[in-house]
Amino acid sequence: MAGMFAYESSEVDWCEDNYKHSENVVEYFNTMSSFVFFVVSPIMLYLFHPYARERNLAVHLVWLLMIFVGLFSMYFHMTLSYVGQMLDEISILWVLAIGYALWFPRRHFPFFVKDRTTFSRMVLAITVVTTLSSFIRPTANAYALNCFALHILYSLGLEMRRYAPLTWAARTRRALRLAQASVGLWVLAISCWISDRFGCSVWQKLNFCYLHGIWHILIVVATAYGSTLVAYLDASYEIPHSLPSLQYWPRDDWALGLPYIALRGTAKTRKGC
Numbered sequence: 264m265a266g267m268f269a270y271e272s273s274e275v276d277w278c279e280d281n282y283k284h285s286e287n288v289v290e291y292f293n294t295m296s297s298f299v300f301f302v303v304s305p306i307m308l309y310l311f312h313p314y315a316r317e318r319n320l321a322v323h324l325v326w327l328l329m330i331f332v333g334l335f336s337m338y339f340h341m342t343l344s345y346v347g348q349m350l351d352e353i354s355i356l357w358v359l360a361i362g363y364a365l366w367f368p369r370r371h372f373p374f375f376v377k378d379r380t381t382f383s384r385m386v387l388a389i390t391v392v393t394t395l396s397s398f399i400r401p402t403a404n405a406y407a408l409n410c411f412a413l414h415i416l417y418s419l420g421l422e423m424r425r426y427a428p429l430t431w432a433a434r435t436r437r438a439l440r441l442a443q444a445s446v447g448l449w450v451l452a453i454s455c456w457i458s459d460r461f462g463c464s465v466w467q468k469l470n471f472c473y474l475h476g477i478w479h480i481l482i483v484v485a486t487a488y489g490s491t492l493v494a495y496l497d498a499s500y501e502i503p504h505s506l507p508s509l510q511y512w513p514r515d516d517w518a519l520g521l522p523y524i525a526l527r528g529t530a531k532t533r534k535g536c
């Protein structure tokens with residue numbers, strides 16, 4: 264049992280040289296780059312608040328859990344322990360599961376599911392079973408993560424196709440641009456992950472073993488973009504009376520910023536509806 268907590272008890276080891284900068288931290292840059300979770304998560308909690316208040320406060324669970332993903336990611340790369348790897352993967356699984364339960368479009372629910380509460384309970388049950396089985400069979404988690412990610416991408420593709428005939432509308436262009444940025448960031452992030460995993464000998468020759476750390480930074484920003492896009496699509500179906508629009512923080516005209524949903528509908532206009 265204690266062996267699961269031991270340094271380097273995980274079967275994975277990333278490209279970065281071990282114990283290069285500290286004798287207590289196995290992968291220094293991979294550990295430090297996980298700080299990005301603690302920078303972006305509080306900002307996203309703040310930016311999501313008006314939408315969460317209108318729609319469901321459970322929305323905040325996504326970025327609260329992202330703080331835990333950051334904590335477990337730091338612990339994992341600091342120790343490369345088996346427990347660290349499990350906690351890291353399981354926390355990511357729960358972020359995806361909560362995103363599903365909150366935002367999966369109602370129209371695409373399976374026929375035997377009547378409302379979102381039932382759907383959420385079903386997702387919860389599947390996630391609990393996957394979490395438990397990952398202790399018996401660690402690869403179960405990896406498979407579940409990939410299935411979730413691919414299905415989300417597929418559903419998003421279907422969802423964005425509905426927008427294609429409306430490209431003349433400024434708000435559609437904004438949504439499409441955000442979709443392109445989200446997918447672009449995600450592809451870039453995955454490329455870094457794969458390249459670090461399978462092309463390490465090449466990167467070692469170039470003396471550049473930081474790709475996994477860069478993946479941490481890119482995937483957090485991609486999650487910020489992707490979650491805002493999905494929440495925006497949800498808001499335009501579920502709370503259209505609050506007139507959701509896409510904006511960027513800190514300034515709307517900056518090329519680099521974090522997206523969020525601004526609600527222009529006031530209490531007064533809502534009463535009129």
Ligand SMILES: [Zn+2]
Pocket residue numbers: 293336340475479
């Ligand atoms: Zn990592």
